[in-house]
Amino acid sequence: MTLSEAELRAAITREFPGVRADLERLVRIPGIAFDGFDHTHVDRSAEAxxxxxxxxGLDTRIVRSGGQPAVIGSRPAPPGAPTVLLYAHHDVQPVGDLFLWESDPFEPVERDGRLYGRGxxxxxxGIMAHVAxxxxxxxxxxxxxxxxxxxEEEYGSDSLERLLEEHRDELAADVIVxxxxGNWDIGVPALTTSLRGIVNCFVEVxxxxHAVHSxxxxxxxxxxLTVLVKLLATLHDDDGTVVVEGLVSPGGAVVDYPEDxxxxxxxxxxxVSFVGTGRLTERLWTKPALSILGVDAPRTSEAPNALVPSAKAKLSLRLAPGDEPKSAYAAVKAHLEKHVPWGAQVExxxxxxxxPCVIDATGPMFDAARDAFRTAWDGxxxxxxxxxxxxxxxxxxxEMFPGAAILVTGVEDPHSLAHGPNESLHLGEFARVCLAETLLLRNVANAATS
Incomplete structure (x- = not known):
């Protein structure tokens, strides 16, 4: 029996209060997979x-492969129907400075139609949209x-590839969600079709x-410190464009992002002006970005009148789609070794x-997704x-499931502040996401038999 749109809308309306209550129960579990945190909470989160x-009604088990626990649940397809893999993650980012939070990060609170809390x-x-x-x-x-x-997604998914290899057969699907x-804006859904890659490294000069009298x-x-500052300054030109030779920089984004x-x-x-050149979305999505995330050096309040003998910085390079992490790291390393001033030692x-990734978002399953989103967002x-x-x-x-259509969706909006203090979820948008995923599963079934 195929449920109609009206029946599915009514079902989401019926289920939404319970879905929200279960979401709040999950938010109360501080499942942080980073080193130094109590990982029994990650275990509790997996159990929940x-x-x-x-x-x-899913056949469910908790699995791990040297890392934090993942959960696999399955229900077989009806005869002739496709299988859909639904992905999300249950771990969360650390909360950072508690004084920057307006409420307890692990006690969900609603304010002005948004649910606040870490995760x-x-x-x-994302988990609860699947459950809904x-x-x-x-x-x-x-x-x-x-x-x-x-x-352990927030901590880098170190064991994910092993888990996928070990459970490849049971995870095989026609569509992966x-x-x-996130979505483009409140009231405007989105499909993500490209993401930048990442290379993090350290440079020490x-x-x-030992320190000597200044x-x-x-x-x-x-x-x-002066050596490090001069070296880091060579990574960008006066416009703020990354000038490391050998990095891919295709550009080509077509969506406009209003500057205000x-x-x-x-x-x-x-x-404060923006850095780089080209359309704003190109600079954000399809060109490399190189940021200095931190510096190891004496604190100003503790610094003596002495010349610092060594200094270290952490760099984060976001790779344009089409680039390759190993060659990009080699390019950054070569640049730093070439441009270090005054013969200083550099490591x-x-x-x-x-x-990085690019998704060819064409074909019947992507059409099914767009139709589901269009319906859930009222046209x-x-x-x-x-x-x-x-x-x-x-x-x-x-790489592992080359025949599957991969749909990258989400529940976030530009005001969600994911990873930051006062992370929140727009409850109205969340209801639309739940309806959209429900319609998507119906549309995928219909597309597979049409």
Missing amino acids: VAELLRGC AADDKA ALRAFGDALPVGVVLFIEG IADS RTAE GMFGGLVPDA RLRAEASVLDG VTFEHDGE VSPVDIGVGGSIPFIATFQ
Whole structure:
């Protein structure tokens, strides 16, 4: 029996209060997979997710492969129907400075139609969108489903590739829905079709065996901080464009990002200009970006009048779609070794990387998704967007399941503040996401038999 749009809308309306209540229960679990945190909470989070999937009638188990626990739940497809893999993650980012939060990050609170709490948007709402769709269909689910809910995405998905290899057969699907991105705006849905990759590394410079008196030797002996500053300044030109030779920089984004909206969403101070050249979305989505994330050096309040003998910085390179992490790291390393001033010693060390990806968002399954989004947002067509951030495992899914259509969706909006203080979820948009995923599963079933 195929449920009508009206029946599915009514089902989501019926199920939404319970979906929200279960989301709030998940938000209360501080499942942080980073080193130094209590990982029993990650275990609790996995158990809570497993309970939710079992409640939907899925054959469910918790799995791991040297890392944090993931949850796999499945229900076989009706005869002749396709199988859809639904991905989300149950771990969350650390909360950072608690004084910047307006409420307890692990006690969900509604303010002005938004639900505040760490993980409320990224990505526990993604889990609950999957659960909402399953609950809406009940026993009338028209497709087979496999839910894969990861437990260490925020920490880098170190064990994900092993998990996918070990469970490849049971995770195989015709369509993969990755609910870990966002929408273009409140009231405007989106499909993510490209993401930048990432290379993080450290650069350390040394000029002396130990600190020496800044008056006795200053003006002759270079201090390491000055060397580091000059070296880092060579990474960009005066416009702020990355000038490391060998990086891919195709550009080509076609969506316009209004400057006033971008400035507000990025909280850019008055008078501060954007860096780089080209369309704003090109600079955000399809060109490389190189940022200095931190510096190891004496604190100003503790610094003596001495020349610093060594200094270290952490760099993060976001790779344009089409680039390759290993060659990009080699290019950055070569640039730093070439441009270090005054003969200072320099050491560049690799931390981690992740592949960029481009998705060819054409074909019947993408049409099914766009139709579902258009219906859920009352006639507003979804926008194809790029994302400046990275979800490296999407490239892994592409490699392991080359025949699957990969739909990158999400619950976030430009005001969600994922990873930051006061992360929140727009509850009205969340209801639309739940309806859209329900309609998507129906549309995928119809597209497979048409």
